[in-house]
Amino acid sequence: xxxxxxxxxxxxxxxxxxxxxxxxxxxxxxxxxxxxxxxxxxxxxxxxxxxxxxxxxxxxxxxxxxxxxxxxxxxxxxxxxxxxxxxxxxxxxxxxxxxxxxxxxxxxxxxxxxxxxxxxxxxxxxxxxxxxxxxxxxxxxxxxxxxxxxxxxxxxxxxxxxxxxxxxxxxxxxxxxxxxxxxxxxxxxxxxxxxxxxxxxxxxxx
Amino acid sequence: xxxxxxxxxxxxxxxxxxxxxxxxxxxxxxxxxxxxxxxxxxxxxxxxxxxxxxxxxxxxxxxxxxxxxxxxx
Numbered sequence: 001x002x003x004x005x006x007x008x009x010x011x012x013x014x015x016x017x018x019x020x021x022x023x024x025x026x027x028x029x030x031x032x033x034x035x036x037x038x039x040x041x042x043x044x045x046x047x048x049x050x051x052x053x054x055x056x057x058x059x060x061x062x063x064x065x066x067x068x069x070x071x072x073x074x075x076x077x078x079x080x081x082x083x084x085x086x087x088x089x090x091x092x093x094x095x096x097x098x099x100x101x102x103x104x105x106x107x108x109x110x111x112x113x114x115x116x117x118x119x120x121x122x123x124x125x126x127x128x129x130x131x132x133x134x135x136x137x138x139x140x141x142x143x144x145x146x147x148x149x150x151x152x153x154x155x156x157x158x159x160x161x162x163x164x165x166x167x168x169x170x171x172x173x174x175x176x177x178x179x180x181x182x183x184x185x186x187x188x189x190x191x192x193x194x195x196x197x198x199x200x201x202x203x204x205x206x
Numbered sequence: 207x208x209x210x211x212x213x214x215x216x217x218x219x220x221x222x223x224x225x226x227x228x229x230x231x232x233x234x235x236x237x238x239x240x241x242x243x244x245x246x247x248x249x250x251x252x253x254x255x256x257x258x259x260x261x262x263x264x265x266x267x268x269x270x271x272x273x274x275x276x277x278x279x
Contacts, residue, residue, distance in 0.1 A: 021276045022269060029272055030264045050275065057279050107214040107246075116209025121242040122249060130255040143260060162257035168222055179224065187218025193253045194246075 006069040013060055028070065031164050032077055038155045039081035040090075048084055052077045071170045074160070078174045106191045122194075125201050139197065142206035146196045150189055157182055158189035208236040213243045217250060 009027075012020025032052065036045035055076050063072055111120040127133045134140055147155055153175075160171045172182045196206055208216075213236050219225045220233045237244050264272075 016277075018273060018277065021273045025269050025272045025276070026264065029269070030262060053276060054279050057276065105211075105215070106218070107211070109211075112209075112211045116211035118210045118242050122246045124245060125249065125252075128252070130252065130259045133252070133256055134259045140260070143256065147260075158257060162254045163261050165258070168224075183218050183222050183224060186222070190218075190250050190253045191214075193257070194249050197249070197253065197256075 003065065003068070006065070010060060010063065010069060013057065028073055031159075032073070034159060034163070035074065035077060035156065036081060038152050038159065039078070040084055044084060048080050049077065052080050055080065067170065070164070071166060071174070074164075074166070074170075075174050078176075106187055122198065123201075125197065133197065136200075139200050142196055142200050143193060145206055146193055150192055151185075153177075154185050154189040154192070157185040161186055162190075208232050210236075210240060210243055213237075213240070214246065217247055221247070221250065221254075 009020055009023055013024060029049070032049045033045055036048045036052075039045075040048055052073065056073055059076070063069070067075070111118060113119050125133070127136075147158075150158075156175060157171055160166045160174070161168065166174075168179060168182050168186075172179050175182070177185075200206055213233060216225070216229065216233060220230065225233070237247065
């Protein structure tokens, strides 16, 4: 959404117009729930999102427009989630790359020879567009399963970047991580999914 | 010369445009001669778009329920 649409929407929300509420809910709510789940888990996600909406409506008149409305909302959501985790003395699903999701290779080492050439190279997929790939219910399930299985930090960066289309700088601000860290997490997550599609293409279990 | 393994390590920074010009040129030269790595990179880009497609719309009745909550906030 560009800044003019943002301004229009904000005006409507401040005027408490139902159509503006509807537009905001359609634009943000599903994504907010998804992001909240990856931060605090399924059980608390709904409540954190509701608290976020309260804070958004309350703070909206002071929104300075230095970022997009969406980024501002997700920033509030991220803070609400962290506050809740602290209050319940739970460890945040930290967006720091641990060795498990940060370091090491992105593609398994055994797929290269000693000089770094592919020995087990990627092969073309039968489907070459997102729509065609997603039309397979099987593959869809495989991807959802892989998303659920990756580290919360990887999932957070991946969904904010590729599902919500945010810039890496904004994402790193929201999650409180460095740009290097964010890029590593994103690349790791995309490689995991690429491997999943590849296994699916080869008829192997996801 | 960059190896294929090097390329897979740097592809993340390359795709995010977070690479100094010289390193970028190295990746670009490798891609020029390596069909497999071009394919690898294309598949990563495709994955990024596939994730966008996984977004689910909120069912209309849930939209209305949430709108009602906002009205009462």
